[in-house]
Amino acid sequence: MANLKTSEKKSKAQSMGMHSEVLTGRTQQKFFNPDEAENFYYFGTYDVDFNKRTDLDVKDMSAPEANKEIDNLMSQGYGTIVIKNPQGKHSLGVGILNKLNLIFEGSLGYFGMGSCDGPTVRINGRVGWSCAENLMAGKVVIEKNAGSCFGAAIRGGDLICKGSVGARTGIDMKGGTIIVGGDAGAFTGFMMQRGRIIILGDVGINLGDSMYDGTIFVGGSIGSYGSDAVDADLSKSDQDWLKRKLKVAEIGENFDVSKMKKIVAGKKLWNYDNLEPTEKKGAI
């Protein structure tokens, strides 16, 4: 190692009186220690009993009030909560970070079940835009239709819509699985980076536009392919996985998966910076 000399000369910033603070106390850096219980604590989680069930009527509640009450019920150990009269309210059921059976008897508005990690949710109605955005784990089943940006940026879990969904389904998704029993709108899988999307019906224009990675399976017709979305061979293991997934999702169990189309990223955009100018034109 070179014998580096430390300079006695102050930098300009130091000469101006900056960088004079003395750092003391606990470091900001955290190290994992299996002996420390706090390393196993996940903020916002509770021990719940799935057999402990209750109803919650949210008709006269605002979304923050309803979500706070759900949190309160979980803290009391309720593991199965039935939400009555959601009536299309926005942002219901957001930020649930533990196992929970949550049933909505009705429809949700925008951003329902956003940023969740672990719950099993059944919505006996429709959902608005951006349902289950940022889902980390768990299962969300929608019995009717869903709006646009369904499953935006999900990292994991299963998101199932038995009806049709709007545009930009699975936009920016980074993992998990989205299953749609009906049709899907334009820009499905837009900029998806990982994960799988299964559409049993038709999809609109620009399917998989600018996708980095991940896989899209389509049972019906495709309006058009987006930039860098290409066909791939549907393997036997793909078909087995599709059958298994559809069965678990209780959707399209008798669907002939062998006729589905498989769409993946051509990875020209993915390596965009490494391409020659002429190749860049081709990628776009």
Place this chain on the structure above:
Amino acid sequence: MCGIAGLIHRGKSSNVGSELQGMLQALKHRGEDSTGYALYGDTDGKNFIMRFKVGENVGEGSSSIMEDVSVYDERKKIVDQYLAELGAKVLKEERTLPYSLRYEISYDKKDLLDFSQKIESIPGVEILSMGKSLEVIKDLGNAKAVCDRYSLDKLVGTHAIGHARMATESGVDIKSAHPFWGYPFSDVSVVHNGQLTNYWNNRRALENKGMRFMSECDSELIAVYIAQKMREGASLEEGMRDSLTGLDGVFTYFVATSDSLGMAKDTMAAKPLVLYESDDLVAMGSEEIAIRSVLPQEIDTYDPFDGEVKVWQI
């Protein structure tokens, strides 16, 4: 952001003023700068109803210039004089607010272009709507405030469209508020949620064809664009379908005529719309909570797809 809502009763009339007020009030978080109603009331269809303004609301939040109320009276006098010259007979006159008037007019000519041009040649005067069942009422404030100000909750009719506005592209004033009348067509109105990016190109082309713009609000283009298509012989639905390629930008808009209501969504489906459809009622809005204000029970709703155009008859 803006919110739009509309409903059409098929085969019957209802209290559409109150219903639309509930729908728009549910969307007030999408914009409270102004709210507008296009209500299609039950009338005998013999006479025209002209809603017009002789000035602006200069209340709190308004971007309009304060004027003396006496100016409004002067403008009204000229309107009355021009109506007489046009051969139009005023049967009933209501002055809801100093700047806002409603006339019931007997006028036997079908072409409203000359009529409108003459009335609007008076500086500061704008016809908000002209039709045999249409009445456009728009003003600053949220849906309830406007409804209360103009006593709209009792209005019975077959269909209605409305708009809750968050001003982004133009001023906070009545002239930029929706709905826009499909000048010079009787009973045509438009509300829009979105942004149009080829507004000026289209505006210049349409102005060269003799169409008029009263504001610098991009949404007004839709009303004028469709009116021009209809002038050229297209049906409402054909005009709307044409707009999917003729208009650039993101949009969801509604158009209503005396007996129909239509919706169109841009090819990227960038603006929201939730739709409920049954045999006797179609209700739609930017968010489901708007529909819930008239249908609180569990119902099936859906989002129309990109590039979709739908038209319903009463």
